[in-house]
Amino acid sequence: METPIVAPESVEEPAPPLIIIGAGLAGLRAAEGARQAGYSGALMMIGDEEHPPYDRPPLSKDFITESAPPEVLLRDVDELTRELDIDLRLGRSAEELDVAGRRVRVGGEWLSYSSIILAVGHRSRSFRTERQEQSLYPLRTMADALRLRERLDAGAGRLAILGAGFIGSELASSARSRGVDVTLLSATPRPLEGALGTQAADALVRMHRAHGVDVRLGCTITEVGASSIVLSDGSEVAADVVAYGIGGEPATEWLAGSGVELDPGGIVCDEFLRAAPHVYAAGDIVSWPSELFERRLRSPHWTPAAEQGACAGRNAVTDAQEPFDTVPYYWSDVYGKRLQFVGVASGEEMVVVHDDLPDGGFLALARSGDRISAACGIAMRRAIVAARRHIRQGTSWSDAVEELVSDPRSALVATR
Ligand SMILES: Cc1cc2nc3c(=O)[nH]c(=O)nc-3n(C[C@H](O)[C@H](O)[C@H](O)COP(=O)(O)OP(=O)(O)OC[C@H]3O[C@@H](n4cnc5c(N)ncnc54)[C@H](O)[C@@H]3O)c2cc1C
Known part of the structure; x- marks a missing residue:
């Protein structure tokens, strides 16, 4: 068979x-x-x-303040x-x-x-000095934020921050809210000038100083002692904790x-x-x-x-491939105010259209050809939303400016 x-x-x-x-x-x-x-x-x-x-x-914002x-x-x-x-x-x-x-x-x-x-x-880009008698604290991960918070919770009262970009600025703002003395160091004469423009950079420095931060411009740290740091201009600053945010x-x-x-x-x-x-x-x-x-x-x-x-x-x-494009957007929160940037432009292209609003409201725009290409605002949430729409739709410069600058009741209402 x-x-x-x-x-x-x-x-x-x-x-x-x-x-x-x-x-x-x-x-x-x-x-x-x-x-x-x-x-x-x-x-x-x-x-x-x-x-x-x-x-x-939240790691550089609420995570560092006194509340849980x-x-x-x-x-x-x-x-x-x-x-x-x-x-x-x-x-x-x-x-x-x-x-x-x-x-x-x-x-x-x-x-x-x-x-x-x-x-x-x-x-985080790392930072070290030759003489270093205490740990330095980067701020990128949850573990970093927990380590830093632990030191502040334990009573460290004097914080030095190297780097006055977004993360350094937010950390300064959060630490001030819990009464910590803050020294903020910027290697450049105007922090974030290349990204935001001169006036926004100056506005940010003014906000820090108005909140009691000791801002030192154009300098870095050359030595880290047990309870102080030495700066590149030779001066010495007391510091129990030294943090840094110098980019990634x-x-x-x-x-x-x-x-x-x-x-x-x-x-x-x-x-x-x-x-x-x-x-x-x-x-x-x-x-x-x-x-x-x-x-x-x-x-x-x-x-x-x-x-x-x-x-x-x-x-x-999926086989169907979808092209990616977006109007870049970011925000930063400092001293209870929201700073926002939308679009693509270098700082030097930004033209200030409002910096005199009573609550510190600030708006700058940039132009590319006949279009608006970027907007930067402090306490200007609605204007930024409108600007993102205009940039995406390719609205002409004059139409966009007319709405963003001349209509204080809608787009330009300053909102935290
Ligand atoms: C303190 C802080 C505050 C910020 N605040 C703002 C803000 O207010 N507004 C704003 O617009 N943006 C803010 N950002 C930026 C924003 O958080 C980032 O743009 C966003 O997290 C990017 O997401 P990502 O997934 O690309 O990278 P990540 O969030 O960095 O995630 C990448 C992950 O991959 C892991 N990884 C790396 N290499 C490997 C490997 N070889 N194998 C396995 N895993 C790996 C990393 O450890 C990490 O966990 C902030 C960033 C920080 C650090």
Whole structure:
């Protein structure tokens, strides 16, 4: 009797997962974007911090004030694993990417992926001096903020901050709110002048001084003693705690030689946020060719990171590729006032149109050809929302200015 031929049971290999590297804001939005686009396959998220994705903006604001630190987790582990069905691997670093082999090395193990999204963000640029008799405190991660807060809670009363950019300024504002003596040091004669323009930079310095901050311009720290620091102008300032916020650098060194194009700010993407075949990127590290502004842009801030994450997540799991573009936007909160910037312009292009409103309201605009290209405001939320719309729609300069400057009852109503 002939043995019947039995077809072998077909054992289908499960498709490799979509892997997201970086459990931050852009990584989370990428996971949400992929799920919202209908992706039901395996999804793995690798993050080198111990926490699930959390929100960084409060770290230099409410997290440092005297009241109890706010909740900063964007989603808890339960939501991530059950609702989004993420295979969450925290406390682990991606170490190498093999684009041709579609795999990534994590903790010595090679993991295959269907697509990968790189959302590794920036890390603090570090600072050291030769003589250093006390620890220096960067401010980028939750662990950094907790360490700093612990010192202030323990009664440290004199804080020196190197770097008067957004993070340094917010830290100064938060520390002053709890009565700490603050010395704020800016290496440049006008902090943030290149980004915001001369008048906004001056307005910010005035705000610090009005709130009792000792602002030292054009100097840095040369020595750190046990309870004081020596500045580059030779003067000595008492300090129990020395913090710094002198910018970030992309966490992309592990991608060198992988085939992903890197530049000093991070990863160079195409208009679909693609960095190589089956490789996407999102967040602080990304530069993209903007059709709206007709140039390559990078905007390492919260709103663009969230928008890019969602777009990269969708593009990584669908054939239909959606181009990414946005009108860059960021905000900063100092002394109870909101500073906002929208659009693309250098500080020297900003022209002040209002700096005389009673509550410190300030508005500057920039022009490109016949269009408004950027707006910077302090206590001007509604004007900034309107400016973002005008920039996106390409409203003519005269029409935009007419609304933004001449109509104090609507767009120009100063609001905290
Ligand atoms: C103190 C502070 C205050 C801020 N305030 C504002 C504000 O008021 N307004 C505003 O617009 N923006 C603000 N920002 C900026 C905003 O938070 C960032 O733009 C945003 O967090 C960027 O998100 P991201 O996901 O690209 O990067 P991140 O949030 O940095 O997340 C990246 C994650 O990837 C991890 N990672 C890095 N390398 C690896 C690796 N090899 N393997 C695994 N994981 C890795 C990192 O540790 C990190 O957890 C602030 C930032 C800070 C630090």
